[in-house]
Amino acid sequence: MSRVAIRVEHVSKRYQRGTASSYLRLSERLWSSISKPFQRSTQVAKKADDFWALNDLSFEVREGEVLGVIGRNGAGKSTLLKILSRITRPTQGRISWRGRVGSLLEVGTGFHPELTGRENIFLNGAVLGMTRREIAAKLDEIVAFAEIESFIDTPVKRYSSGMYVRLAFAVAAHLEPEIMLVDEVLAVGDYAFQRKCLGKMQDVATAGRTILFVSHNLTAVTSLCSRAILIERGQIVQDDDPKAVVARFLTDGINTNWERHWASDDAPGTERVRLRHIALRPQEIAPGMPIDVGTPLDLVIDYEKQIDEGATNVSVFVTNIQGVVLFNTVSPLREGPRGNYQGVVRIPGHLLNNGLHRVRVMVTHDLSPQADVDGALIFEVHEVQRTIAAQGVWQGAVRPQLDWSLERVVS
Amino acid sequence: MNSIDAADLNYAFLAQELWQYRELALVFATRDLKVRYRQAVIGIAWAVLQPLVMMSLFMVFTRWSGKTPSAHAETYAVSSYIGLLIWQLFSYTVRESTTSLVGHRDLVTKVYFPRLLLPLSTALCALVDFGFAFLVLVPLMWWTGIVPGMAVLLFPIWLLLALLTSIAVGIWLSALNALYRDIGYVVPFLLQIGLFVTPVLYETRSVVPAQWQGLWALNPLVGMIEGCRWSLMPAGSTDGPSVVIVVLSLCSLVALLVSGLWYFRRAEQWIADRI
Known part of the structure; x- marks a missing residue:
């Protein structure tokens, strides 16, 4: 069994809501201590606003392990990395480590726009x-990796953002610490460069160094990591094989926003039409399993027509996380007496790209909108589990499966 | 294995880390120098010109008023130039240190390194400026006919003490400024006052009444500047500090430095969350 590289013991971190980013004024502080001498400090009164980003966290990482850390936004992943990289101190508890710690929390920190690429490599390193000698020894490799050979003596303020990021990652990737902390840096850069970065990380891992990898790229986590932990509300809820942890993460919180009921008169709508129920029903997968790119989805909309006159129909918009409306689809107009009506629309598999999607539902009466609920449902389409060869973002708002033929042309 | 817990103030570990990261201090300092002088036309000459112009102005005013704030009018040029050199070292370090943490928010919240390096590297920058300005002192002394005695060997020690004074004040203010925004407004004012309560344009024992000298010496720069003059100028051409002044200034320096380090260490723990 290899030695322990990182040990985290009962670590908690408290932040104060509200005052987190604001400066205090010395004069205000002095004034309040003069005017209210019996109140020790303004902070004592704010205990109720405390927010525990990490709550009694303990784990160990052994040398050569690649630990993936996953969790929803705000679960405490970044706070954990900040404590491990010693940017901030834990409120309680203790961390121990063996060897040099290199952190890659955000690329390009410490770059100075007036300095040239070469000078910035030394600064950032x-x-x-890193020591000057180490950097000098790796300079050529870094420049080649970043693909900026001809701009190395240009001030970085003239760099494109892509060049900037590539240079920053190249410096960090060639740092050879015993422990490496990586946070979401792969979200930047183009697809080819992302692949290159992942490859570089894999090299580092196989060289026997310890890596702590925080990412939303679950495919990368399962293929790179030897172990993963899932963090929720500042606590570890699972510590296991990456595949098991990813599966748990994906199924957790399922159904959170896949179904909505409205019973009372507060339901969206007017005295003519009211929305009663909407639901998303994934098809062809076992209940409780995540929706992936290939899953067909049934969207069910129930509404109550409260008058006999007129015709009603339903309109559905699907929007992706970037706010792009992917499509708008409309049901036929239906005439009929008062009563409950149900519309069902099938969104085929292999249409939506992976990511979060938002559904807007509109019910009309004689073509005038009566109920209009944006964000009526929110669901995530997950990546199909694929091999490492094809990681990265699949470009495009949609991802239809189209017919292809590819033959050798014989003349 | 290294470890850190919630309430750790381990100074041995700090010293070890400062040594380990020593190159970063140099890198910060060279970066600041490069950026500062890259686009300035006269470059490093600026560091020389400032004290030279100030000294010339003082000379003109003392000539016109017929009174010199020193018992040694004939060597006033050298004496005031030395005062200005040390003052420039101090004020530059203090001004730049004050904004060093806040100005590097990106770094402080994203990367770990001993935060003490930021104020320390400003002192290195100030020392480079000092070096260039010091070169002018040599012809100035020759022209005034001043030949230093053996005491000149002690000059590096006085200079080091002056540098430590600058650093001590600098680390206090850098940590305070990271937590209290209004420190930035106070510092220029404090520096203006400092120019008067520090023997830059005058010599302490010629001007400050004897019963006030003890109080004056609580400003550590009083002892350091007079010490620098004493070591560079032969006996009889400058007042030199009294033993009382030296002892009081040293005590005051130690108090400032120790408390500054302690406060900075404490502030370091939550600086990244509050800055």
Whole structure:
């Protein structure tokens, strides 16, 4: 069994809501201590606003392990990395580590726009803890990796953002610490460069160094990591094989927003038409399993027509996380007496790309909108589990499966 | 294995880390120098010109008023130039240190390194400026006919003490400024006052009444500047500090430095969350 590289013991971190980012004024503080001498400090009164980003967290990472850390936004992943990289101190508890820690929390920190690429390599390397000699020895490799050979003596203020990011990652990737902390840096850069970065990380991992990898790229986590932990509300809820942890993460909180009921008169709508129930019913997968790119979805809309006159129909908009409306689809107009009506629309598999999607539902009466609920449902389409060869973002708002033929042309 | 817990103020570990990251201090300092002088036309000459112009102005005013704030009018040029050199070292370090943490918010909240390096590297920058300005002192002394005695060997020690004074005040203010925004407004004012309560344009024992000298010496720069003059100028051409002044200034310096380090260490723990 290899030695322990990182040990986290009962670590908690408290933040104060509200005052988190604001400056205090010395004069205000002095004034309040003069005017209210019996009130020790303004902070004592704010205990109720405390927010525990991490709550009694303990785990160990052994040398050579690649630990993936996953969890929803705000679960405490970034706070954990900040404590491990010693940017901030834990409120309680203790961390121990063996060897040099290199952190890659955000690329390009410490770059100075007036300085050239070369000068910035030395600056950034030194900030990350490399000595001048180490940097000099790796300079050529770094420049080649970043693909900026001809711009190396240009001030970085003239760089494109892509060049900037590539240079920053190249410096960090060539730092050779015993422990490497990586946070979501792969979200930047184009697809080819992302692949290159993942490849580089895999090299580092196989060289026997310890990596702590925080990511939303679950495919990368399952293929790179030897172990994963799932963090929720500042606590570890699972510590296991990456596949098991990812599966748990994906199924957790399922159904959260897949179904909505309205019973009372507060339901969206007017005295003519009221929305009663909408639901998303994934097809062809076992109940409780995540929706992936290939899953067909049935969208069910129940509404109550409260008058006999007129015709009603339903309109559905699907929007992706970037706010792009992917499509708008409309049911036929239906005439009929008062009563409950149900519309069902099938969204085929292999249409939506992976990511979060928002559904807007509109019910009309004689073509004038009566109920209009944006964000009526929110669901996530997950990536199909694929091999490591095809990681990265699949470009495009939609991902239809189209017919292809590819033959050798014989003349 | 290294470890850190919630309430750790381990100074041995700090010293070890400062040594380990020593190159980063140099990198910060060279970066600041490069950026500062890259686009300035006269470059490093700026560091020389400032004290030279100030000294010339003082000379003109003392000539016109017929009174010199020193018992040694004939060597006033050298004496005031030395005062200005040390003052420039101090005020530059203090001004730049004050904004060093806040100005590097990106770094402080994203990367770990001993935060003390930021104020320390400003002192290195100030030392480079000092070096260039010091070069002018040599012809100035030759022209005034001043030849230093053996005491010149002690000059590096006085200079080091002056540098430590600048650093001590600098680390206090850098940590305070990271937590209290209004420190930035107070510092220029404090520096203006400092120019008067520090023997830059005058010599302490010629001007400050004897019963006030003890109080004056609580400003550590009083002892350091007079010490620098004493070591560079032969006996009889400057007042030199009294033993009382030296002892009081040293005590005051130690108090400032120790408390500054302690406060900075404490502030370091939550600086990244509050800055």
